[in-house]
Amino acid sequence: MLLLRDDFAYFAEVCFKSFGDRVKYWVTINEPMLFIKFAYSMGIYPPGRCSAPFGNCSSGNSDTEPLIAIHNMILSHTKATEIYRKYYQPKQGGYIGVVVNAIMFEPYSNDEIGRDAAKRAFAFNLAWFLDPLIHGDYPAEMRHYLGGNLPSFSTEELNMIKDGLVDFIGVNHYSSFFAKDCIHSPCNPWESHPISGYVNLTGERDGILIGEKTAMPLSYVVPNGMEKIIGYLKVRYNNKPMFVTENGYPEGDVPIERVNELLHDTKRVEYHKGYLASLARAIKDGADVRGYFVWALMDNFEWTSGYSLRFGLHYVDFQTLKRTPKLSAKWYRNFLTNCTKIYRQNVRTVSSENNKQMIIM
Known part of the structure; x- marks a missing residue:
């Protein structure tokens, strides 16, 4: 899972570096709860993972995998935001946030x-x-x-998120x-x-x-x-x-x-x-x-x-x-x-x- 977070952070930095002179509002993740519900609880969206009685999938665990997936989304956003605020936001003057299905x-x-x-x-x-x-x-x-x-x-992760990691909320x-x-x-x-x-x-x-x-x-x-x-x-x-x-x-x-x-x-x-x-x-x-x-x-x-x-x-x-x-x-x-x-x-x-x-x- 750590590798997936690093991959997300790498992808985000490529975007910051390539488009940051034009893009001033960044959204890392859109509607995470909908994705988690349909992909890891009910198995309707890829990767189609679930367990009974939530859905009929070949593999998955609807009790635990949604919790793990959201946790990794949060930490992926954390890594991307840390990079943006440290290396790009001071020069580019943009903002970073997330979008929720409200x-x-x-x-x-x-x-x-x-x-x-x-x-x-x-x-x-x-x-x-x-x-x-x-x-x-x-x-x-x-x-x-x-x-x-x-x-x-973890203690390290809490230190990263304690100051709040969104400049705005997309609704x-x-x-x-x-x-x-x-x-x-x-x-x-x-x-x-x-x-x-x-x-x-x-x-x-x-x-x-x-x-x-x-x-x-x-x-x-x-x-x-x-x-x-x-x-x-x-x-x-x-x-x-x-x-x-x-x-x-x-x-x-x-x-x-x-x-x-x-x-x-x-x-x-x-x-x-x-x-x-x-x-x-x-x-x-x-x-x-x-x-x-x-x-x-x-x-x-x-x-x-x-x-x-x-x-x-x-x-x-x-x-x-x-x-x-x-x-x-x-x-x-x-x-x-x-x-x-x-x-x-x-x-x-x-x-x-x-x-x-x-x-x-």
């Missing part, structure tokens, strides 16, 4: 059991990766339920879930297991959905989840600078004769309006959010969903590769144009007020 978890029940389940959901899905990099160790909830199975950091946020307790209630084998935090994640409570369904399974439109997840990160990580690195609305593909349905994507426009308004409230409340990125500029290949889901602001004919702006692309262009105008007006106003103060003084 789901908002709401308690399934409004009682202590429900609130504890939501806390465990955050610990086992978000803080698992971020806490060591910012606070220097795994979440207490994980230590409690996993005990000795959870790897420990990929799309949806919210209810977190239902599986300690006091029966759940399926995956959710009734320590590595899941004994939590069932569901989009439905008492027959009512948490938000409108999208074309992607287990994805719901919950705009206020953006404000809440940014607020959670602000508090837990001392308002570390954040970028919303992904936020988008998936639609299912349709036959070519129905392409106008995809071009007139009013639901995507409403989705972004709602989520951006929610993000604005979080910023107004003091969250240090530095940027926002729509997923995605154009329809593309979406992992195991292939071309069946379309997230793009631009429609792509995958046969000819012709790109056509959707209604959402035109709306977003106008939105950004208006934001720019308002920003410039505010800058002029502040500048004018400052000049008045200088004259009075």
